[in-house]
Amino acid sequence: MSTTDNAPTEASPDSEPALGAAGSQLSTAPVEDSGPVGIGVIGWARWVWRQLTSMRVALILLFLLSLGAIPGSLIPQNSVDLMKVAEWKKENPSWVSVAEKLQLFDVYTSFWFSAIYILLFVSLIGCILPRTWQFTGQLRGRPPAAPRRLDRLPAHTTWRTEKSPDEVLASAKTLLGGRRYRTEAGDGHVAAEKGYLREAGNLIFHIALIVMLVAFAWGKLFMSEGGKLVLRGGGFSNTLTQYDDFKFGSMFHADDLPPFSFTLDKFDATYEESGPQKGTPRDFKAYVTYSKGSHGKPTKAEIEVNKPLAIDGSKVYLLGHGYAPVMSVTDPTGKVVFRDAVPMLPQDSNLTSAGAIKVTDGYRNKNGEKEQLGFSAQFVPTFAGKGKGTMLSQFPDTNFPVIALNAYHGSLGVDSGLPQNVYQLNTSKMKQFTKENGDPLAKMLLPGESMELPDGAGTVTFESIERWATFSVTHQPGSGLALAGAIAAIAGLAGSLFIQRRRIWVRAVTGEDGVTVVEMAGLGRSESARLPEELADLAATLHAQAPTATPAEPVEENPEGERG
Secondary structure, eight states, X not given: OEEXXXXXXXXXXXXXXXXXXXXTTSOOOOOOXXXXXXXXXXXXXHHHHHHHTSHHHXXXXXXXXXXXXXXXXXXXXXXXXXXXXXXXXXXOGGGHHHXXXXXXXXXXXXXXXXXXXXXXXXXXXXXXXXXXXHHHHHHHSOOOOOOSOGGGSSEEEEEEESSOHHHHHHHHHHHHHHTTOEEEEETTEEEEEEOHHHHHHHHHHHHHHHHHHHHHHHHHHHOEEEEEEEETTOEEESSGGGOSEEEEOTTOOGGGSOOEEEEEEEEEEEEOOSSTTTTOEEXXXXXXXXXXXXXXXXXEEEEETTBOEEETTEEEEEEEEEEEEEEEEEOTTSOEEEEEEOOOEEOSTTOOEEEEEEEOSSOBOTTSOBOEEEEEEEEESBOOOTTSSSSOOSSSSOSBOEEEEEEEEEOOSGGGSOOOOTTSOOOTTEEEOBOTTSOBOEEEEOTTOEEEEGGGTEEEEEEEEEEEEEEEEEEOTTHHHHHHHHHHHHHHHHHHHHOOOXXXXXXXXXXXXXXXXXXXXXXXXSOOTHHHHHHHHXXXXXXXXXXXXXXXXXXXXXXXXXXX
């Protein structure tokens, strides 16, 4: 038995028509056009369509889509944070006109990004449909007949056996069928084919890309995402008016929000208390009670970082936390005109926080005139101590909480109708309270301590400390579809890379001397060491059933005239 492995990988159809037919349709890739077909507009349109639906152009468009997403990561987007967009414009005034013309603040809804997206979608569909139709035809077809010259194929072996051709071919068909080859008996040969999952994987990969594009578009059009700060003991209902900030897709409607609510029962945070990682967060956990619908049964749940609470297709994520000092303010008569937990905005990892206390209604000065009070505040959960540094926290837990206040009176400007930052105090129409010596009134308070306002204007008291947590409620339709598409794309790509489409032929004919000549040969899409190895294994198994014929011993003739 001899084997030939050094033949050309793809034999030329011009030199051997039969071999060209045998090697055809091992792929569903369309034939590339060299130029426009036909005359005039129709010819050019056909050529443009074929170029657009080629896999080469699809890959180029996919690359352009990736490049187009880069500005959306580097430049603030209107759909994410309008304040950051305003800051970027202020810091880069020379680029504002160019960025606005190119829609760089709305990259994912810009005309050029949408054009790339739609062209990629059309290209993939136009590429996949004909390949799918062609592959379906291949599945219905049968393996092609054996080429006339099997010895020209990349892997080839031959031997002679005393078994009849019919016995050899019957054994070959049984052997190949047992190895999951699709077989077809022909005139003096058996044709077999295997590896259809390679082309199936290729098609699955590209179909999965379309699924992912559809899921991405679906998610962008119908998505909604909002943030909410909730005090311990406070609650939230999933309605637009409850959100601190909210963004949504162009096809979103307020009725799409699933009805649910939850209450923040408790919030726990633990930190490393010693060593080089002192103050490093170890665990954040929010304990909530939630209800589905208007009259749902209350259910206890825990929300941790990267472990959201899923409710009716929405997910509630824990984003951050901080402190809210409970402050109370009295007027000159001693009446409490304000008492509330005031959230402070963290400034560093040790939760040094800043905020503002605003008394907008109910306060009258000693003359009986309506006034508004404002206090700029800085809170530290662990103060270093008086004379031992500035108002910077030494640890994120409340080991030595202190709040520093500056007091103002006048108009807060909340009646103008313009939105204000709840963590900042607008003092443009206010006057700062001063001491008897004319110095600005400022004081640091411990829990339970109070600050007296000048001239009997009232008091402000630091009563206690509450915690708050911020949650993000997201509704992202299509995420499950995108995940399924990604998994299918990986599986399809693995199949197209590691499965080889190949064909095997076995021919058995009676030689001139009456001994059967057996030929086996294989052909694949590309050169691979696996094909000769597989052919050698098949040939060895078949050879065991149809072994090489024993050469006949030569008969000695007596010389003429000799007698035995």
